Amino acid sequence: MHQFKTNCKRERLKEIRHFVAEVLTDIGLSEIDAHKVILAVDEVCANLIIHSNKCNPSECLELFIEDHGKDGVLFEIIDYGIGFNYNNYKEPNLEEIIRKRKKGGLGIMLVKNIMDTVEFKNEENKNICRMIKKFTKNK
Template identity: 75%
Template sequence: MHQFKTSCAREKLKEIREFVAEVLGNMGLAENDAHKIILAVDEVCANLIIHSNQCQASERLELFVEDNGDRKVIFEIIDYGQGFEYCNYEEPDLEEIIRKRKKGGLGIMLVRNIMDEVEFKIEKNRNICRMMKKF
């Protein structure tokens, strides 16, 4: 189990990407697959830092990476900010986003397309995002 704990400051996203890249680099993943996974983890962490915690450096984010050697990797991201009600998430209409030239709103859809399993839950005073990718 690998872990990374940091503050919810936007500039910490680079360190999170570097941590995930290092962990994945030791697993023998194809470079393209590793970049996709890094993108998905970065997107979730960015959303939690920006939206759930309003970039408050006094708040914290915890990232755990589990590699059991069974050709899958599990990420668990925990924060203590405002929870995300995943059960209310509706995938955006891509055509409408293009037509309106809207920026943003595609992150969760991207994450769901990259990862094999994505789960958000609110437990006690914390938010947990659990993602799994087989390789």
């Protein structure tokens, strides 16, 4: 299992992306699959840092990556900020977003389209996002 722990500053997103890229390279993902997964993990981490923890550097975020072989790669992201109620999530209307030229609001939809499984839950005062991505590895 690979682990990365950081404080909730936007500037740390680059380090998170770098960490995920290194792990995915070691696991043997294709460059295209790796970029998609990095985008999804970055989106969730950005939302947690910005919205859940209000970019508060005294708050922390933990990322765990575990290779499950043919069952895929598990990503678990834990934070202690304001929880996201995934059950209340409604996919945005793309035509409405384009018509209003609205920026943002597509992140979770993007993550759901990239990952095979996406779960959010609150457990013992912590928020947990679990995502699984299945693919054929290069190694």
